[in-house]
Amino acid sequence: MPKAHESRRKERLDRGVKVRSDGVYAVASWREMAFLLGPRLLLIAGLLIMPLLLMPVPYWQKVLTIICIYSMLAIGFDFLAHYVGLVSLGGALYIGVGAYIAAILNTEMGLPLWATIPLATVLGGGVCTVLLWPCLPLRGVYFAIVSLMFPLLAARLIEAFDIFGGTDGIMGLDGFPNRWSEMYVLIICLLLALFALRQLVNEDVGLVFRGVKDNDQSVKASGIDITRYKALGVFIASSLGCLGGACLAHIYMWAGISQFALDFSIIPIAATVVGGGGTLAGPVIGCLILVPISELLRDFGTLRIAVYALILMAFIVFKSEGLMSYGARKYNQFEHWVEI
């Protein structure tokens, strides 16, 4: 058999329904509307129904909340990496900062849960942005390395200075009133974040973000302060992470050094690579796949880290477009081989 690339190539054509539903005429028929809304509704409805389906197995409901937290982190990573051009390998920093701020507000100042979570989101985003501000002029590998170092540094500093409860962490946070509120708060936050970000990247500001990523010099030449836009991007992404961190702290009723752990940095990246970078919905799908795998392997201890490291590696090397882009292509286009 001749090798595929020698004698033939794959031709891709948009499906008719895709072409018809691209413009404003999409509202002309139910079929086109269903084509457009189908995948979106599937995700929304799927996430909203999931807690009910998992009712018989409370353990997996817990896993669902963890999935949502990782998803928010992963969406933030995807947004930052593929729309602003900053690859932040230190997602754990956001989780940790969010968790600690929520814990301090809750235990020291006695604020209730519904106040600490939004406050931790905004304050945490601010703190992370200020911390990363000096690194914003860096790009590529250099920003990646610095951001990887921040959570490690934060954990070591807390350990060394014995602040914020030292190695024991801060205990005695309020929990959520019940597990339903826990799940639905997270799911609704996740969906809001996902669709808000998808909207944002198509607004004017999203255009500037992409400009910063693709050609920062020309954005600069247009008289736009790129550092400020990068800071805004970091603020958005880190707020999402801090929101996740604050919820995590309230779910476990505890904030500690392990919230700066490697898991929070590596799973979102793996999920983004598996789900497809630059799609924003892809990372959620990636988390829906990876986090349960990691939970199933919990009995094998650290083997699970090895397994998702291998999955990550396999995807980045062999299927770098990710599941979401692959799925979108199959959904939107016909493919067939043509002789050349």
Added chain:
Amino acid sequence: MDILIYGVINSATLALMALGFTLVYGVSRLPNFAHGALYVLAGYICWLLLNRLGLPYILAIALALGLVAVVGGAMYQLILVRIRGMSISEIIASYAIGLAILEGLRWGGLKGGTFTLPAFLEGSVDIAGVSVDFQRILVVVLGALLVGLLYFFVNHTRLGLALKGMAQDERAALTLGIDSDRMAVASMALGSLSAAIAALILLPLGSIVVEAGYHVLIMAVAVCIVGGLGSWTGAILASFVIGFAQILTTAYLGAHFQVVVAILAIILTLILRPSGLFGKQKELEERV
């Protein structure tokens, strides 16, 4: 005096840890984030050969070095070559390989009990009133020897010169008939070899633990960034800067701060002078 002697030893340790990393980055612009994993792997293979197969120490060392070099070369040839040039993918993929090796080892082999390699030389000697064991002196001697050998190799052998050519100008090297992929494999193998050498010299001082992998990676990255990625002299000088800084903070503040120093050094260097103290890259290329 304490500080001076242990500072030198610590600096030599750091230089040993970082040599492989800077070698690979210098030649093939590949940030090998699996460096720490290869270090631990070398120690574990050597321990296995020594204790499970009962080979003599010298033979076990030689075999472990060879095996790790092969693993490093294979890692490039089979996996990393496909994502060459995409620096973020390179970091993520090599880090993933490293994680897989380290956590795989933690799950499969390195758990329960302690794993130690015997020292090459037992005993200790007094230097200016400070007692230093032979192994630590050996670290300094062998570290210097390794640096010397690598220097000789890079400047006076065919393969070394080819590697140097690649590092300076990949296109020009290609036109002169130097195969860039084969050179990259060679540099990865060499880099892994130096990680393994570092492991076998340093590990007898402590025990083989998975955490060492992360520690070595952080230290190697710290030294290379402070010294300027890809710069040899820079790396060696930086290991002295960080080495002494660590010993000083340990003496005056406490052992907790060792890693803090290294990480702070990375962050500060990147913010203030991204091309490193002795980096040759133009700053404009690295910064916006």
